[in-house]
Amino acid sequence: MDGEQEARWLAAQGIVVGADLVPAALRQLEFLAAVDRRRWLYEGPLLERAIHRYKTYWLPLLAKHSQAAAVDGPLVVPLDCEWIWHCHRLNPVQYIKDCKRLYGRLLDNSNVESSFRTDSKHHAEKVWAEQYPKEPFELEYTSPSDNSVYANAGDAEEIAYDLVSAVKRQSSFFYQVDTPTMHDPRFLEEALTRYKGFLYLIKTNQENKMKLFRVPTYDVDVMWHTHQLHPATYGHDMLKLLGRVLEHDDTDDDRSEGKKLDVGFSGTTEQFENAFGVRYWKAGAMYRGNLPSPVTSSPQMFSSEADDDFGVGKAELQLAILETTVIELFLQIVDFKNLPPAIPRENVHIWFTKNQSDMFISDGGRLDISTKTGKSIGASIQCEPTGELILTVLVDRASSSKKPKKIGKVSISLQEFTWPDSKLSFERWLELKPHDGHASSPPVSLRVAASSTVSVKAQQVLSMIRTEPFSLKTFLSPSSIKDPKMSCWTRFVYDCKTELIRLQIRDQKAKNGMAVARELVGVTKSSKKPFKLAEFVDNKWSLSNSNLCIPNDMKPSKDGSILELKCDNKMIKLYHGRKLEFQRKCCNNHAEEDASAVTAVKFSAEHPYGKAVALLDTKSELIMVDEDWFLLTWIVMSFLFQDINVEHGAKLIGGAMVEKGAISKPDTTMASVDTLAAPAQCGTCGTACGSNMAIASDKVLTTVNSKAVATSGGSGGNGQTESAGCGSGCGGGCGGGCGGAMVVETTKAGGGHAKSGGCGGGCGGGCGAMAVESSKDDVHAKSGGPGGCSSGCGGSCGGGCGYMAMESSKVGHAKSGGCGAGCGGGCGAMLNASS
Template structure:
């Protein structure tokens, strides 16, 4: 930030905002969570009734209260009316017009309190009942077929704004902002500063008579929404700043590359960074890609908010669970200075890795310099906030040489991001430590910008490995080990038969052993044709028929229920698009309770690759037991434990077992970087000065999977060309880069297939063919790349230099709708390690996952 930029930033921070937006934003997020637990307010007859109540009950009541208080203290608004009021206020120009036309003034929220923030509803409810004796204060859920007539509360005054459409548009906003970072005070304080910068740009453009479409990131948008929810203050602040009420029209939601939102976000990014000298794109503030498909439309209602625990007693204390934290890090190399005259800037790039092992980063990845490319590019990665990030500056000496020469390196501590009082972003110059040890004058320096989400607990990911059974012991059950990627064993299980006390009945039991346990302990037993977990109220029955919502197993408690579904559901669903075929090898456990009446995915099992993922520790041991029983071929002499899900397998030699990580598509969950990384352009969009939709995808950019040797950028519409790199697909109508490469790649243009030497095939852009995500068994590097509308599937690639095969990295899906990155495993010992999943991109596909780099990524 130079002197002029710093002066602009200070001027922006002087922008008048008459609301304390940080605590107000937290209240807004709390309210949106309460509404999301009542999704019947998003559509259908109860939404229509809520709108009717808002028009005929709440607005007239609010009008009376704003003239003369009708209750002592604040007036409490019913939640359904508050939701409609919320959506109405988010079009401030229309709301002000409606209020003034109907009531002659702005109906403000001062001296009004949300029903979720107070237990003192008595006075408000009493006054409501007096005014509307036939209309309940709280609108409760009823059957979707309920066609009851509205109470005669009076004629609804005309509101020209389409409230149904407004609710529809806002109903997905909570998913985008429901993250730990959005509840962090440090994050929100910075969001407020960025919001003021956003308003400053709009003011500057207006003064200079420049008509540009400004698009916020999600952190900025949370502050903007919060400001608008105080209509009188917002009107006053905007009139003072701009001489008019700043519009917030969210009707435009086309996130395609080259469209209004995409172009607007790119322009906002460029103007923001030029004006203030700080990065606009920010970890935790970008679009999270598609909303997961819902499992049910009717909520599960529970009598109490107390959540049952499905534990297994003292057995859980025997587990030595790894406590791993994870952050999302957005890393950008802004500039480099003091390069020796003999080194052209265009030949310089940066390679990043870590100085210690990381369950998310394997071999690191490549970054280009923004001032070299002329674009605001960066990498979004997941990593542990431990150790140091190593940035090595490399020079390509000649186009014919495949080797790069290091100049020096920079070490950046990641541990500061894990500190509770640390800032979540920085941008500064770092002097390089010379590679040859000889300091030059002046020292080469690298300007690095980094932002981080708050650290959160990483999912528990374990692989199931069966020990080899000798011929002599064929009658004895083999052990199944549950191990982390670092080969740390958590527990091993075995089913044993033993005679009951009468000496006649043969009983079966599941036992477990850990390193800390002195002897085996019983986890479950089979009686009366069902498995029951020891010391637990969790009971699992065989032979259950699929339910109406396609659930394959149901586990009930008083205040909680676990349902098992075939396929990847909710949080485990591929996030690039909704066009993937059902994954028959996957089983998802979904928890239903008062906090999550529509379900929250808590665990995942891949029966084909034999790994599990658990995102809540209380369910770790129960899910290990359930996964083992659903996979073990000895259960009931090979009968299926979960219909359609069990894999019939005998004992598998441990030295021939390959463990695979979850297939990653788009910005799905945990993705690691394998070898040299990856570039991808995206398309940010959101809400803007005059018309903006919520959210963005990678608007036709290239989605790199994981690159094994050397990578280059491929933007939407272009061809990805690499020297030994994983494939990259292009955007709508664009070309497609090569698939998986073992030696070199021939580019493929739109509609065709990528051709390589010893490489998996690749499909191309919008309308293009299906990517040939084939399986390659050799010392190649990456899986295939699928693309085109709807996306193809990158294949899984095996590479084996030792007993256990391993795949360096998975494929990449791209194009309209995004593709599916394949599964990937890597082996450094006898059995494989999961290393990195692929990345999907293109229209609607997000650039999350491995490493994304681009000029238009993310955005609101």
């Protein structure tokens, strides 16, 4: 930032916020998690009951307590009442009006404590019982058909604010902020500085009599929400700063291109970056896409969170599990300087790679420079926080047949983002190391902005490969004749070709020599002999040292699950298709493919509505596991599913892939995989859907993998990254966010014509990703969804972000700028990375 920008930033940091927002934000996130475990408070009769209790019981009790303390110490608020109070306070102007009309004064949160943060509710429950003897302190879950929730309703005070609608808008907010990064104090400390910068823009616009709609990113919005939850402090701070209470109108959630949220976010990005010289986009602060569809509306109730597991005994000790961490990195090349006069600025671009092998980044990808295009252009990538990111500066030559000329390169240590004192972001000038060894004077430099999420444990992703035994006898004999001494192994292999385990079903004769028993055995590199994992008894497979059984004829139950595994305080249910965290973000056109997948969903006290912990993708023969305790169990189950028939006699999973040139006999040696099948490009959305680990996970916005660059686009037109922001619940200065991925395939010299895989007519509920298909002379961009994405992606493409990107070396042609008007929930954008 220059001198003026630095002065503005210092002025913004001087804005006084009367509450300690960082610890308060962490408490807010804990509270929202507690509410999300009670989703009956989002809609239905229990929500109506909670609103009634809030108006009839809690507000009057709070009013009395604010005048004369009703208890020694803080007053504890019932969780259901606190949830309604939370939503009411997030419209601060209306909350003040309602309080003053009903009680003549503002009811603050001072000396009030949440019920989920204290074990000492005795005094509060006693006071509650004295005041409301027929009303329980806590509102417990009842089935939707139970009408007793309306007992003793009584009369409630009238509140002008529509609390049902307020709850509906806020119910999806937790999903957007429920990430490890958002819970990191370093991230929240920086969020506070960005929130002050956001307030400074509003103050500046007001002083200049400019009525502009400013839109926060999610980190800023968490701070804004937290500030509003302290009504007296928020009102005092806003009156001092603005002379009025700043409104937070969350009623507008239309993310369509050109609409209020989209335009507001684009304007906020531009003003923030011009005012302070720092980037507004930030890893971990952007829109995550639509809330995944739930697998159930009824919670599974557990008495405690005891750590039961579904293991298979000591066999887990035999596994040499690869521990990999992953970060999401947002990278932007802001500017460059000291370029030799003979080199045209418009011909310069950047290629990024890693100097170490990475399971996410293969060939790297291209970045344009923001000052060259006049727009904010960046890439959101997923990578391991190891080694260095290499940025090579290239110049396109006049002849498209010639390779770009290398000027030099710089490197960024990715470990920098994992240091304990890292701020998870930086923006600085970096000097190029010249390619030919001769440095110019002064040296060419790049201004690089980078931000990162905290590192998290990556999914375990393994391919299933069956080795076909070979012997001269079976080769010369008819195929119907099998060598009883020969059998195949199914190997579970990482993408780096490291084998974790191999499994085989064997027939074992009983001691009496008559009966034949089947058992499943496994072999690892560290085990010297096969060990038993399961056996077939009474027409079902029983896992060793476990009470888990897999029947031979699984059929869907009433709730749609095909298998249910129970322990005292945990349950695993299996569902056809991709569910919850594994639900596709790209589009809704994969029903046939997704039907061949199976998702394992864990239910526990922490996750009463389920958390997806594993996926079996039968098309790509991949398994994905989020929690290591379930890894071996899922490997065993995935293997056994090959022999299990479901309804109508169709197999739940087809046979595993056959590896050619397999070993000639079963042994305990570790054979490497020559080549794993590359994930097939999705014909609908243009991405490698389903077989790529990063795409299968919704924990990141976009990825770079296997010659594909997932790059963040922007709202409307030639390559701007100007829309991200927060979703519903952030209006009045929020919303507008884009979290959809765009994928760019590396192209050869020639023209380009990008394809949107995004939203066509009726292609609702997802993020329309785009892939560029390369050809020698032309690269075409078409829409993959039904109805297409032409001329702004009209149609009812609800909920996501349709990004479109294009990368070529000479001529570029893009028919769609992503999802336009009618593409609800998106910020349809096109990133044109061509020269």
